[in-house]
Amino acid sequence: MSINENPSPANFIRHIINHDLKTNKHNGKVATRFPPEPNGYLHIGHAKSICLNFGLALEYHGTCNLRFDDTNPEKESEEYVESIKRDVRWLGFEWSELRHASDYFGQLYDYAVQLIKDGNAYVDSSTPEQIRTNRGTLTEPGKNSPDRDRSIEENLALFQGMRDGLYADGQYVLRAKIDMASPNINMRDPTIYRIRRVHHQRTGHDWCLYPMYDYTHCISDAIEGITHSLCTLEFEDHRPLYDWVLEQLNTPWRPQQIEFARLQLEYTIVSKRKLNQLVTEKHVSGWDDPRMPTIAGLRRAGVTPAAIRDFCERIGLTKKDSWIEMSVLEHCIREDLNQNSLRVMAVAEPLRVVIANYPEGQVENLTLSNHPQRPELGSRTVPFARTVLIERDDFSENPPPKYKRLVSGGEVRLRGSYVIRCDEVVKDAEGNLVELRCSYDPDTLGKNPEGRKVKGVIHWVSEAHSLPAEIRLYDRLFTVPQPDNEENFLNVLNPDSLQVVTGCRVEASLASAVPESRFQFERIGYFCMDKDSKDGNLVFNRTVTLREGWVKD
Structure with a gap:
């Protein structure tokens, strides 16, 4: 196990791991996990956690499990499971082991029985409303449930009945017996099991009661031998419960929970509920709409895994929530695409140009470089003929000052070819x-x-040899930096977040392009071929403009 003696100053977790390794706290191991709930597609916030957990495991020659928190089957599906696996791999990572919380349903049930036998859990008949009311407030203690003092024997019998399906959904819950006067509301006898007659994607109808996340997560970490359980700051107040469960059960392995600030990116939302609302209400075309902050959406837009990894490393880790400007992500995207994307020519709004003194019927096959700074990326053939197409706004009859494009009586060079x-x-x-x-x-x-x-x-294409294409110009989905703070986030959707430009023409070399191919359309922006390209109908999504052009209100 190697120790990084000079970790990034922005990554305090590396300092913790280095100290733990030096003191042999976890027997010299580093074992992390990425534990998503399969109830939606992963988003840019998850990318930060993926890069952190898998990245640390690689850095310290440790392990990282992909574990699905599949304890809420009402909202989960195999579609989401497969999308998560696909996204993790696309980002460049591979899990040490693939696990599911449902793998441990039997052990979790047995541990709950142990809590009951030790007097640390009880079956409660209170309704959700009663539990919520009796929990108290930040300034007032909670009230004990009338069922809190049930005998161990009665609790065991009732819990077995819950397991056997003898009771209706919601009739009983199992609660940890901790302290209803605790200043931490999470410790006021939290619910750890509830009855749900719902088909589970993996266990079918084997179970009609399911464990809660706070109970499941810590035990799953212990079973898997996780050393550093990394989670976002909203779980900081849950850490005492995490530790309490493991202490009461006296598990042989004690993971260490460490919290970090979640990623809050301007002009986006990362609530799965709200993202699902955007999809179901058809404000976007799907989870992989290029305007969505999902990994699938970023991928379809043409963002590369390297750009996302670079972004996650640059923003670092802190213990305080803050907002990251969208321009930081866009800078990482531009930097990567500028270095690695092939250059081609495309004309979004064509204007016909007839070169009168060029021989009719003649075609020259010009050789143009695919990248001006990277000769190893090769070259391509671009046909030149008597009639070419240029951008309509590359000509002006009444040019503004310092206009350097084509004017009446004026000259301009066509990229890689002649002066006209x-x-x-x-x-x-x-x-x-x-x-x-x-x-x-x-x-x-x-x-x-x-x-x-x-x-x-100026750029151009041959009229006879170019290909028709549709260009989709994507912009930020919201008009305000923090849409989550709005009373209704739908009211600040950007009506101009998508503009579809038809009648475009692109180089003939793009006939061999495949979906997810990325290009710089010279002088226009960075584009990615969309999966909607079929049967010669080419569709390109704008990933990002050539330079920052967003103006805040």
Whole structure:
């Protein structure tokens, strides 16, 4: 086991692990786990936890289990299980063991029986409303349930009846017997089992009562030999219960719970309930909509695993909640895509350009670099012909100051090819611009002759050889930095979060692209081929603009 002597100053957990290893606290082991509930798709907040748990296990040559917290079958499904496994692997990690909380249902039940026998748990007939009312407040102690002093024998018989399905849902619960006057409300006799006649995706109808998370999690950690149980700050007040359960059961292994601040990213929400609402109410196209903060959505948008891992490392770990600016994530995405994405040309709003002095029927196959700084990424062939398409806003009849693109009578270079001059502007009967008539200088292929200065360079595609495409321009899903703080988060949805641009044309080289291929469309942005691309109908999602362009209100 190696010890990182110089951990990142932003990662206090590394300091704890280093100390534990030096003192042999956990027999020299580092064993972590990632324990998602399979009730939705993973989001960017989960990515932070994934990178932390799996990353530490790799760094310290330890282990990391993927454990599904499948104790609430009403909201869970195999679809979510498979999506979680897919996301973890896509981020670049592999679990040491695949576990489920349901693997331990038998042991959890036996441990509950032990708590009852030791006088540390009792069966309660109080309704959820009564339990909530009698729990007390932060300034007032709770009230004991009338059932708190049941005999051990009666509790055992009732709990067995709960197991055997003799009682209705909600008729009884099993509660830990701790302290109704505890200043920590989580310690006021929390519920640890409830009756639910629900089909479980793995155990079917074998069980009609299910353990609660706070009870299940600590025991699962102990069974698996987890050394450092890493969770977000909202579980800090639950740590005394975590430790209490393990102490009462006298488990041979005692994991250490450590809390860190969860990821709060501006212009997003990470509540699974709210994300599910966006999906079910069709505010988005699905869990993998590129506007969603889910890992599946980020992947479909064209974000790379490396960019997400880099982002999670850069923001570090703290013990205080704070908001991360979206620009931090976007910077990581741009930095990765700028280094690794292939360059191609695409025209979003085509304007026809006829090069009058270029021979009719002639086609030149130009060789263009796939990346200006990375020759190892090779080159591609781009056809050049008499009629090309340029961006409509790359021409202006009344140019603003310092305009460096094409104007009437002016020159511009077509990327990787020739210098052209605009000789004539063609309009229709209504005065709409429909075509430019230009001439080219055959001596300017890829160079500026001596004494000739052409400052403007624009992208283009051959009209005859380019391919039709649809471009989807995605933007932030919300108009305010902290939509979770709004009375109704749906009221601050960004109506312009998706703009679909049809009639686009892209390089012929993209005919061989496959979904999730990432490109820089020169001078436009970074794009990813979408899975909706079928039968020659190409669809590209904008991952991020070339530079930050979001303006806060």
